[in-house]
Amino acid sequence: MAGAAGGVGQTGVTEVYTAASAIAIPTIRTVAADLAARADFDLDSIADLRMAVDDTCTRLVRLAACNATLSCSFAVRVERIEVTAEVDVNRMMDPLPRGSFSWWVLRCLADEVTALVLPGEAGQGGRVCIILVKQALSAGLL
Amino acid sequence: MHHLGQTGLERGTAVSSSVSPTGTEHGDYAHLAALQRRYAELPATDPERQRVREQLISGYLPVAEHLARRFAGRGESLEDLAQVATIGLINAVDRFEPDRGANFFSFAIPTITGELRRYFRDHGWSTKVPRRLKDLHLDIRSSQTQLSQQLGRAPRPSEIADQLEIPMSEVIEGLQAGEAYRSSSLDEMLGEQANTTLGEFVGDLDDELAIIEDREALRPLLAQLPPRDRTILALRFFRQLTQTQIAEQVGISQMHVSRVLSQTLGFLRERMDTSD
Numbered sequence: 001m002a003g004a005a006g007g008v009g010q011t012g013v014t015e016v017y018t019a020a021s022a023i024a025i026p027t028i029r030t031v032a033a034d035l036a037a038r039a040d041f042d043l044d045s046i047a048d049l050r051m052a053v054d055d056t057c058t059r060l061v062r063l064a065a066c067n068a069t070l071s072c073s074f075a076v077r078v079e080r081i082e083v084t085a086e087v088d089v090n091r092m093m094d095p096l097p098r099g100s101f102s103w104w105v106l107r108c109l110a111d112e113v114t115a116l117v118l119p120g121e122a123g124q125g126g127r128v129c130i131i132l133v134k135q136a137l138s139a140g141l142l
Numbered sequence: 143m144h145h146l147g148q149t150g151l152e153r154g155t156a157v158s159s160s161v162s163p164t165g166t167e168h169g170d171y172a173h174l175a176a177l178q179r180r181y182a183e184l185p186a187t188d189p190e191r192q193r194v195r196e197q198l199i200s201g202y203l204p205v206a207e208h209l210a211r212r213f214a215g216r217g218e219s220l221e222d223l224a225q226v227a228t229i230g231l232i233n234a235v236d237r238f239e240p241d242r243g244a245n246f247f248s249f250a251i252p253t254i255t256g257e258l259r260r261y262f263r264d265h266g267w268s269t270k271v272p273r274r275l276k277d278l279h280l281d282i283r284s285s286q287t288q289l290s291q292q293l294g295r296a297p298r299p300s301e302i303a304d305q306l307e308i309p310m311s312e313v314i315e316g317l318q319a320g321e322a323y324r325s326s327s328l329d330e331m332l333g334e335q336a337n338t339t340l341g342e343f344v345g346d347l348d349d350e351l352a353i354i355e356d357r358e359a360l361r362p363l364l365a366q367l368p369p370r371d372r373t374i375l376a377l378r379f380f381r382q383l384t385q386t387q388i389a390e391q392v393g394i395s396q397m398h399v400s401r402v403l404s405q406t407l408g409f410l411r412e413r414m415d416t417s418d
Contacts, residue, residue, distance in 0.1 A: 030321070034314070034318070037299050037313075037314045037317055038299075038314060040298045040299055040300045040310075041298065041299075042295060042296040042297060042298045043286060043296040043297060043298075043299075043317075043385075043386070043396060044295070044296035044384045044385045044386050045296070046317075047385055047396070047400040048385070050400075050404075051400070051403060051404055051407065054404065055407060055411065058411060059411075097355070099353070099354065099356075100354070100355055100356050101354050101356055101357070101359075101360050101410070101414060102411065102414070104353065104354055104379065105379055105407060108378065108379045108382060136298070137295065137298075138295065138296065138384045138386075139295070139384075
């Protein structure tokens with residue numbers, strides 16, 4: 001792990017690599033929430049980011065190939081955090097089909113959501129990646 | 143004025159909202175004293191006893207609610223506190239011995255506040271957390287409630303730090319400690335009671351679900367959710383309110399909203415994914 005420790009407004013990148021296993025997810029979402037708190041996100045945005053990261057990682061872990069590594073990177077920028085989570089998969093499939101409930105939920109929790117499916121070399125398997133952008137302040141519709 | 147004031151408490155009871163247990167005990171509650179003696183005299187097997195007990199509990203309920211309100215704004219929802227206070231009241235009704243000559247209030251008030259204190263001390267924390275962190279956490283939650291109302295949005299950690307005049311690192315520590323804090327243990331203990339007014343307020347979700355392509359898989363799962371959890375889910379993901387706004391509407395803490403949402407999403411995710 002490297003990076004964004006301490007202080008309001010400090011930017012940097014933190015990377016976490018774990019086995020693609022459900023056991024790792026509480027650690028990863030705690031890292032996300034801690035970085036957001038240190039970046040002075042409002043408490044709603046911290047909670048949303050925690051939930052979005054939990055959801056994203058759970059989906060990726062389910063798709064992951066045997067013995068795959070789950071890679072998460074948290075880039076703390078000014079007033080926002082960009083999360084990139086990716087994993088190797090055996091079967092190519094969209095982790096977040098547009099219009100699905102899971103896609104809708106992540107769109108509500110994060111300000112931007114992108115899912116990428118990158119084919120592997122032998123045409124079999126590949127890599128699935130979800131990118132989230134979360135702003136520091138939540139604006140609700142009333 | 144605490145924003146949680148009008149929720150949760152009125153359900154199932156028709157009580158006057160302006161009750162001062164110390165000021166009116168000889169007025170509004172005089173008839174209950176006679177009932178209290180009757181309750182003490184009735185043999186345990188008498189079916190009448192249960193009815194009298196219920197009358198006593200609902201009659202004294204405003205006292206429990208009044209005391210619960212005094213403990214509000216410390217990071218626990220008024221709804222939870224009212225439930226705890228009601229347990230205290232039930233204990234007081236059952237244990238009070240009128241022939242000892244004491245006033246019911248001088249017995250019931252310490253019993254109820256004792257129950258509330260014990261709740262803050264024991265039930266809220268799922269793991270052993272040092273007292274300093276518990277206090278810090280309660281301060282943060284109380285500041286969060288105040289600032290949310292002032293700012294019209296959830297506060298940032300730095301804003302809480304300013305208000306409490308503590309370093310931001312302590313706020314972050316207190317927030318982390320909060321993850322070990324589980325006021326929902328009380329819900330599990332008592333069983334959730336649905337806030338039906340809110341269920342009606344949200345109505346059925348047909349219009350909202352139109353944008354969801356896998357809605358046919360989702361619909362039966364939504365129907366399985368407790369009404370309040372479904373309402374919270376709908377407010378967050380279809381009305382797109384923030385957790386803080388939902389907390390205000392439903393009358394529970396933002397933390398509790400967050401917990402309900404995480405649990406509900408987990409439930410839906412598990413079942414949606416196995417169904418396709």
